[in-house]
Amino acid sequence: MRIAELSKLSGVPVPTIKYYLREGLLTAGELSSPNQASYNEIHLRRLRLIRALLEVGGLSVAAIRDVLAAVDEPDLSMWKLLGVVSDSLQKHETIADDEEWRRARATVEALLLSRGWIDHDSFWPPAANTLTMVALRLSQLGYESFVSEALTTYLDAAEKVADLDVDYVLRFPDREDVVDGVVVLTVLGEAALSAARLIAHRHVSATKLGIPAPQAD
Amino acid sequence: MRIAELSKLSGVPVPTIKYYLREGLLTAGELSSPNQASYNEIHLRRLRLIRALLEVGGLSVAAIRDVLAAVDEPDLSMWKLLGVVSDSLQKHETIADDEEWRRARATVEALLLSRGWIDHDSFWPPAANTLTMVALRLSQLGYESFVSEALTTYLDAAEKVADLDVDYVLRFPDREDVVDGVVVLTVLGEAALSAARLIAHRHVSATKLGIPAPQAD
Numbered sequence: 001m002r003i004a005e006l007s008k009l010s011g012v013p014v015p016t017i018k019y020y021l022r023e024g025l026l027t028a029g030e031l032s033s034p035n036q037a038s039y040n041e042i043h044l045r046r047l048r049l050i051r052a053l054l055e056v057g058g059l060s061v062a063a064i065r066d067v068l069a070a071v072d073e074p075d076l077s078m079w080k081l082l083g084v085v086s087d088s089l090q091k092h093e094t095i096a097d098d099e100e101w102r103r104a105r106a107t108v109e110a111l112l113l114s115r116g117w118i119d120h121d122s123f124w125p126p127a128a129n130t131l132t133m134v135a136l137r138l139s140q141l142g143y144e145s146f147v148s149e150a151l152t153t154y155l156d157a158a159e160k161v162a163d164l165d166v167d168y169v170l171r172f173p174d175r176e177d178v179v180d181g182v183v184v185l186t187v188l189g190e191a192a193l194s195a196a197r198l199i200a201h202r203h204v205s206a207t208k209l210g211i212p213a214p215q216a217d
Numbered sequence: 218m219r220i221a222e223l224s225k226l227s228g229v230p231v232p233t234i235k236y237y238l239r240e241g242l243l244t245a246g247e248l249s250s251p252n253q254a255s256y257n258e259i260h261l262r263r264l265r266l267i268r269a270l271l272e273v274g275g276l277s278v279a280a281i282r283d284v285l286a287a288v289d290e291p292d293l294s295m296w297k298l299l300g301v302v303s304d305s306l307q308k309h310e311t312i313a314d315d316e317e318w319r320r321a322r323a324t325v326e327a328l329l330l331s332r333g334w335i336d337h338d339s340f341w342p343p344a345a346n347t348l349t350m351v352a353l354r355l356s357q358l359g360y361e362s363f364v365s366e367a368l369t370t371y372l373d374a375a376e377k378v379a380d381l382d383v384d385y386v387l388r389f390p391d392r393e394d395v396v397d398g399v400v401v402l403t404v405l406g407e408a409a410l411s412a413a414r415l416i417a418h419r420h421v422s423a424t425k426l427g428i429p430a431p432q433a434d
Binding site for chain 2: 135137143156161199200202
């Protein structure tokens, strides 16, 4: 197909496609005449993935290039590929590294170790710093007991959801589709889980306060 | 105590305290002399709540004033008070209200009805619009099956966490502490749950891909 049709099918404007071509995110089409290139299903699928990384994942063009390079590296295992994608989506928390931070980090580390989510010498995931930051803020605000009492339930809930997410994306036979799934489900799944928790708060407190659920205001 | 000591104990600078006094967020101290006011524990606790609403909840001064008015209204039931606080913390999604939106909304509504989280005539929580937006985006991106297969598990997980959150805050005897708890746990709990899910993704995929967990890169 010509670039105009690729644009129509993908919903991506022609100038944007040309920009992706220049930036090397999209491989050049096959030249059918000296100034006409032909594109195929592979380009269409790649465009879909670029849009997911850009619009859903919020990645920069440089970060997208790195993810696509990992997708296209056949010797890179699925496990490593998932690591690259997941890392690119995670917020890298600024570490305070004072006494207070180290205490919160030790609490989080003990919790993750006890579940077998990390081991002593292993990689410390960026999100574990976010969890440390949360534990630290909770303690500062007087909710230290919430950290010790509640975090386990949070991790249980997160694990159930993560199990489903991973099952869902690993069923795709194609690496590109797995990556697309990881990006979309990581970001939109997070929004879904947060929203569901807020709705559940309402329902649960109605029950506990003896309000005839699901009654309204 | 004098304003200087209130500032020291609360960690809030004197000019900021004066600003809260002018804005009516904090009630005036008792005049001990024509130009000297005296503050007490009630002021200290109120300052703590204002900081939580402002810094953790991200509320505007106007929104804080509304929440504090609800706290101080003794005839307002705990159920209504929780509604005011929760509402002030929620993002109010822009509704598209086209055919696609209505379809996604119907899916979410059916799901929430089946769990007894809402009923037919009742209040539609703001977060249900966020959930609708997520369902819509998932469908547009080709993940309609995720909505039908996975959302139930998300709601289950959210309910377990919400149950714990509500138990935790309702144990406080004081309305002001309940509100403080709702703000802090809503916001920081959300960050904790999201971070836990990302860490769990790593652990779960290692297991499913046969990587000797919890090994690293």
